[in-house]
Amino acid sequence: MIVLLLGPPGVGKGTQSDNITHEFNINKISTGDILRDAVKNETEVGLEAKQYMVSGELVPDSIILKIIDVRMKDPDCSNGFILDGFPRTIPQAEGLDSILEKAELKIDKVLCLKADEENIINRMTSRRVCKTCGKVYNTISLPPAKDGICDNDDTKLIQRTDDKEETIRNRFDVYRKQTEPLINYYKNKNLLFEVDSNGSIDEIKNNIFNLLRG
Numbered sequence: 001m002i003v004l005l006l007g008p009p010g011v012g013k014g015t016q017s018d019n020i021t022h023e024f025n026i027n028k029i030s031t032g033d034i035l036r037d038a039v040k041n042e043t044e045v046g047l048e049a050k051q052y053m054v055s056g057e058l059v060p061d062s063i064i065l066k067i068i069d070v071r072m073k074d075p076d077c078s079n080g081f082i083l084d085g086f087p088r089t090i091p092q093a094e095g096l097d098s099i100l101e102k103a104e105l106k107i108d109k110v111l112c113l114k115a116d117e118e119n120i121i122n123r124m125t126s127r128r129v130c131k132t133c134g135k136v137y138n139t140i141s142l143p144p145a146k147d148g149i150c151d152n153d154d155t156k157l158i159q160r161t162d163d164k165e166e167t168i169r170n171r172f173d174v175y176r177k178q179t180e181p182l183i184n185y186y187k188n189k190n191l192l193f194e195v196d197s198n199g200s201i202d203e204i205k206n207n208i209f210n211l212l213r214g
């Protein structure tokens, strides 16, 4: 199964792709996570990507398509995968089409998560992450057992650098201009399913599972 998760920053793509991974036994490919790792490890890609990520701009398509092409060929993706946060531009979507065509693979479903902007901003400003294991928490909806400390490894939780209010605003602008056109791109291919993502994590999870089983 190949599933794409589209949606604005902070809507819950990462949270729900983790749920899908566990339920359907397929891997998650998150370009955001891959880039954050590259930045942390100061690789060549990381050093280039960092300048775009801190301001909420998109990393160039050529870099992203190379990352995807390599990652999709890993053996742990042979059972299928969820693409979280990719594609984000029409050229990325076209690039993905040609990578999949060469591999004789097809997208099964594209899920577009939608929620009110106010809800999303609240989720992003209360998001906390573990910089050791990457686990994502929320001070309101998904708190750790010990305040400010990761359940997995006792690391102090931090706020993502791009979760500052002015960067969040720019990420929304970038989403509207560069990523929203993908909704029609996939509607025209009859692959798009909209998911109301205003509810609780569990409600949304159950709706997504039903959609993917249908």
Ligand code: AP5
Residues within 6 Å of the ligand: 007, 008, 009, 010, 011, 012, 013, 014, 015, 016, 031, 032, 033, 035, 052, 053, 054, 056, 057, 058, 059, 060, 064, 084, 085, 086, 087, 088, 092, 123, 124, 126, 127, 128, 136, 137, 138, 139, 141, 142, 162, 171, 197, 198, 199, 200, 201, 204
């Ligand atoms: P990326 O990491 O992909 O960021 P994003 O798309 O902006 O999405 P987020 O990770 O912010 O949010 P999410 O939707 O995953 O929400 P989450 O589940 O964490 O990309 C970061 C940057 O990398 C980009 O700005 C760009 O520079 C670069 N980049 C990445 N991919 C790229 C690409 N393809 N092309 C070019 N550049 C690229 O949830 C948010 C919070 O809400 C969490 O705290 C969670 O616990 C909580 N939450 C989730 N669901 C609910 C709910 N239903 N109710 C209450 N709380 C909830």
